[in-house]
Each structure stands twice: as C-alpha cells, then as structure tokens.
Amino acid sequence: MTSSTTTPGGLARFNTLEEPAARAALHELCASTTWAHRLLTGRPYATGDDLFARSDAAMADLTDADLAEAMAGHPPIGRPKPGDPTSSREQRGMAGASDELKAEMLELNLAYQERFGHVFLICATGLTGEQMRDALRERIGNTPAQERETVRTELGRINRIRLAPLVEENAPA
Structure with missing residues (x-):
C-alpha cells in the first residue's frame, strides 16, 4: 500500500475502520454480505480504482x-424507501413523472416481479x-439467465456510484 498521504482521505479512513463499522x-x-466480505478482505486499498x-x-x-x-435491499422503481435520501436521489427521474x-x-414492476421473482433493478441515476x-419494457422479455446477468451489471454500476463518496477526501469517518 502507498502511504496514507497519497491515499485519498476517505479511502484511508475506510481502510482503518474497525471491521464492524x-x-x-x-x-x-449493498445488501450482499458476500460482496461486503470480499471488499473487507481486500483492505487496505491504495486507490479508489483498487476498491472499484x-x-x-x-x-x-x-x-x-x-x-x-x-x-432485496433495493426498493421498486418509483417507490423509493421513505426517509432514504440515496434511493430518492437515485430515482429522481421518477419524481416529476x-x-x-x-x-x-x-x-x-408487478409484471416483472411475477416473471423474475424479484424487484426490477436498474442503475437509475x-x-x-x-x-x-423503456428499459423495463425491454428487459421483461429477457430470459431469466439474460436478466440475471443484466441485474449483475446494473448492480455493479450502482455499487460503483455508491462507493465513490467513500473514496473522496472529505468522506465522513
């Protein structure tokens, strides 16, 4: 790892947080415990790119x-979690619909859930x-295998957006 003077401040703080925090x-x-475990075991990170x-x-x-x-940690599009500024911000495009x-x-959304057994997930930012x-209309025709890989891609994009503030210099401790 490079010295903490070259590691962005937020990332340096993340690297030194106690494991429970x-x-x-x-x-x-991200509600996946496996994903979180993999990121925890990769610490310390020298750069944001390493974390991504x-x-x-x-x-x-x-x-x-x-x-x-x-x-399971994501609300349906058009119905952000009450009191959750992240899901409200990410779904801002539906606010004035x-x-x-x-x-x-x-x-x-209901038809999609019935077809695939889970919430429609898209990087809505x-x-x-x-x-x-339009994306929902298109994706409802996917096979379950195609949709699973599309969901994986979308979740990866969401996670990158959500990780970015963790790396910033003035990220909260």
Missing part, C-alpha cells in the same frame, strides 16, 4: 442467492422516468 458502511451501499476493481470482481462472483440478497407513467411503472420505463 466498515461492514455496516458497506451494507448501507475489487467491487467489480466480487460482483462477478456473486451466486444467484447473493444477487437475491443484494436486490406523470400519474400515467407512475401507474404504468407500477403495472410493469441520471435516467428519466421514460427511460426507466
């Missing part, structure tokens, strides 16, 4: 059960409600 911080980002690479590798190795555990679009998303709806 680091595990809790990671669990806030470890996250990507952990995501690639998740089993179906691990993916299900991770998805018309009642018709919200009703269509609810219907599509920066997407409009219409873009999320």
Whole structure:
C-alpha cells in the first residue's frame, strides 16, 4: 500500500475502520454480505480504482442467492424507501413523472416481479422516468439467465456510484 498521504482521505479512513463499522458502511451501499466480505478482505486499498476493481470482481462472483440478497435491499422503481435520501436521489427521474407513467411503472414492476421473482433493478441515476420505463419494457422479455446477468451489471454500476463518496477526501469517518 502507498502511504496514507497519497491515499485519498476517505479511502484511508475506510481502510482503518474497525471491521464492524466498515461492514455496516458497506451494507448501507449493498445488501450482499458476500460482496461486503470480499471488499473487507481486500483492505487496505491504495486507490479508489483498487476498491472499484475489487467491487467489480466480487460482483462477478456473486451466486444467484447473493444477487437475491443484494436486490432485496433495493426498493421498486418509483417507490423509493421513505426517509432514504440515496434511493430518492437515485430515482429522481421518477419524481416529476406523470400519474400515467407512475401507474404504468407500477403495472410493469408487478409484471416483472411475477416473471423474475424479484424487484426490477436498474442503475437509475441520471435516467428519466421514460427511460426507466423503456428499459423495463425491454428487459421483461429477457430470459431469466439474460436478466440475471443484466441485474449483475446494473448492480455493479450502482455499487460503483455508491462507493465513490467513500473514496473522496472529505468522506465522513
């Protein structure tokens, strides 16, 4: 590892957190205990890129059960968790959606859940409600195997976005 003077401040703090606190911080980002364990065992990280690479590798190795555990931590699109600023921010594209679009998303979400047995997961950051709806319409036609890999990719993108503040210089201790 490089010295802490070259490791971003937030990452240096993450590297030195006691394991229970680091595990809790990671669990806030992703509900997969396997993913969190893999990131914990990779500490210390010299750079944010090292942390992101470890996250990507952990995501690639998740089993179906691990993916299900991770998805269980995500609310349906259009219904962010009350009091959760992260899910509200990530789903901002649905905030100003018309009642018709919200009703269509609810219907599509239910159909998706019935087909695949889990919540529709998409990296919603920066997407409009219409873009999320269009992706949902398209993905509902996937096979379960195709959708599982799409979910893995989307979850990896979400985790990278959520990990980024952990690396920042002024990240909370």
